Amino acid sequence: MTSLYFDIREDQWPLVYDDKYNVSVMGLEKFHVFDAKKWRNIIQHLQDANLITKECLVQPLEAKKQDLLVVHTKKYLRSLKWSTKVAIIAEVPVVACLPNIIVQYAYLKPMRLQTGGSILAGKLALERGWAINVGGGFHHCSSDKGGGFCPYADITLLVRFLVKNQMIQNAMIVDLDAHQGNGYQRDFLGVPEVYIMDMYNRNIYPRDKQAKQAIRRKVELDNRVEDSEYLAKLRKNLIAALNDFKPDILVYNAGTDILDSDPLGHLKISEDGIIKRDEFVFEQCKQNNIPIVMLTSGGYLRKTAKIIADSIINLERKGLIKGGKMTEINE
Numbered sequence: 432m433t434s435l436y437f438d439i440r441e442d443q444w445p446l447v448y449d450d451k452y453n454v455s456v457m458g459l460e461k462f463h464v465f466d467a468k469k470w471r472n473i474i475q476h477l478q479d480a481n482l483i484t485k486e487c488l489v490q491p492l493e494a495k496k497q498d499l500l501v502v503h504t505k506k507y508l509r510s511l512k513w514s515t516k517v518a519i520i521a522e523v524p525v526v527a528c529l530p531n532i533i534v535q536y537a538y539l540k541p542m543r544l545q546t547g548g549s550i551l552a553g554k555l556a557l558e559r560g561w562a563i564n565v566g567g568g569f570h571h572c573s574s575d576k577g578g579g580f581c582p583y584a585d586i587t588l589l590v591r592f593l594v595k596n597q598m599i600q601n602a603m604i605v606d607l608d609a610h611q612g613n614g615y616q617r618d619f620l621g622v623p624e625v626y627i628m629d630m631y632n633r634n635i636y637p638r639d640k641q642a643k644q645a646i647r648r649k650v651e652l653d654n655r656v657e658d659s660e661y662l663a664k665l666r667k668n669l670i671a672a673l674n675d676f677k678p679d680i681l682v683y684n685a686g687t688d689i690l691d692s693d694p695l696g697h698l699k700i701s702e703d704g705i706i707k708r709d710e711f712v713f714e715q716c717k718q719n720n721i722p723i724v725m726l727t728s729g730g731y732l733r734k735t736a737k738i739i740a741d742s743i744i745n746l747e748r749k750g751l752i753k754g755g756k757m758t759e760i761n762e
Contacts, residue, residue: 433592435492435550444487444754445555445562446743447548448474452566454541469736470545470566473727476740482747487754489555491548491564493540494583498550501595502587502618507575511539511582520577542569542582549585549726550592556680556724557598561713561752563743568684568728570612571637579610579636580729586615586682589724590625593680600624603678603721605669606631607708608686608728609696613639620645626676628668632656632697648672654697658704661689665708673719681723683712687730687738695731702738709742713751 439445454467466472477483499508510516514534518527526534549567556562569581577583586604593599601624606612611631616639619625630650643649650668652661687705688696700708709725716723727739746752 433498433550433596435494435498435547435592436554436596437492437551439489439555442486442754443489444483445489445552445559446483446487446565447489447491447552447555447562448565449490449544449548452541452545452548454538466731466733466736469730470727472736473565473739473743476737477743480740480744482744483754489551491544491551493544494547494550494585494588495543498547498588499543499583501591502574502584504575507577511535511577517582520572520580520582522580539582545569546583546585546588549589549724552724552726553589553593553680553682554598556722557593559722561716561723561725563725563752564727565739566727568608568686568726570606570608570614570684570728571610572614573617576614576617578614581614584614584618586612586684586726587618589682590615590619594624599679601626601676601678602680602682603628603672603676604682604684605672605712606684606686607665607689607712608684609688609693609698610635610686610729611637611639611642612684613637613642616642616645626672626678628672630665630668635695635697647675652698655699657699658701658707661698661700661704662707662711665711669712669715673715673721677719678721681712681716681721683723683725684728685709685712685725685739686728687732687735688728690730690732690735690738693731693735695729702734702741705738706742706745710745710749710751713746714749717751
């Protein structure tokens with residue numbers, strides 16, 4: 432059993448977060464479109480809404496080398512000792528000029544912590560019926576290649592750890608980030624026990640044809656798709672996917688880069704559309720008695736943190752997620 436798995440108190444929520452998730456590379460993160468403090472802002476919004484306290488949260492452990500080697504090659508992990516390589520993955524060219532010790536501490540360490548959070552959230556979802564890692568969802572990273580701000584293959588690791596520990600036999604990945612999830616798709620090519628549904632903008636990065644072969648239910652969207660078309664396609668395809676395959680767990684990659692005006696997603700989904708999307712996915716899992724683990728993944732506007740928080744608040748109000756023992760007593 433890995434040290435990344437541990438038991439949580441009854442009063443804690445299966446809501447995984449550590450303040451060290453947030454990236455700060457001497458202020459250089461401001462040169463990236465990604466909101467490097469997005470995860471902290473989500474938690475702040477949830478606290479401001481009086482949904483949670485800090486005591487509710489579960490702090491994960493950092494994924495160490497032996498954990499990462501469950502999926503990653505030694506050669507790939509060694510390559511991260513070169514700042515130039517990390518700069519390409521992080522899409523911040525100036526990182527190439529920094530000593531690797533700074534890159535490790537300021538960028539890769541937070542990403543390893545988020546990866547540990549995704550792995551732990553998988554276990555918690557089986558125990559509680561749901562879990563949310565307020566981070567993770569690095570869906571462009573595979574065992575031997577990172578990219579698109581994704582240095583570790585946390586989705587592959589989440590699934591492989593559960594299988595390795597004989598907690599599940601199969602899994603479904605539902606990826607609703609605006610981009611194709613080519614990383615875990617490459618890892619699960621030819622693996623029938625992992626059913627992949629991916630709904631993404633076909634016109635943007637990564638356009639990975641080889642990885643597409645792993646997708647069992649592929650929903651390719653064009654630029655500027657709006658709520659009505661998006662939600663109709665989601666409803667039709669997720670229901671069909673769950674008729675095709677009965678998973679032991681559903682891994683939900685809930686990217687918010689589908690939001691209207693996101694500079695990289697090029698879709699036109701409203702804030703309300705994202706909240707309805709998440710609600711529908713959780714609703715289907717509850718109806719079919721499938722544990723769900725949600726990862727926050729991509730989302731490149733400053734306002735996405737509040738949308739994610741509002742969506743979590745909505746899930747709680749609709750009874751689709753529930754806190755620990757304290758919540759039940761308060762009710």
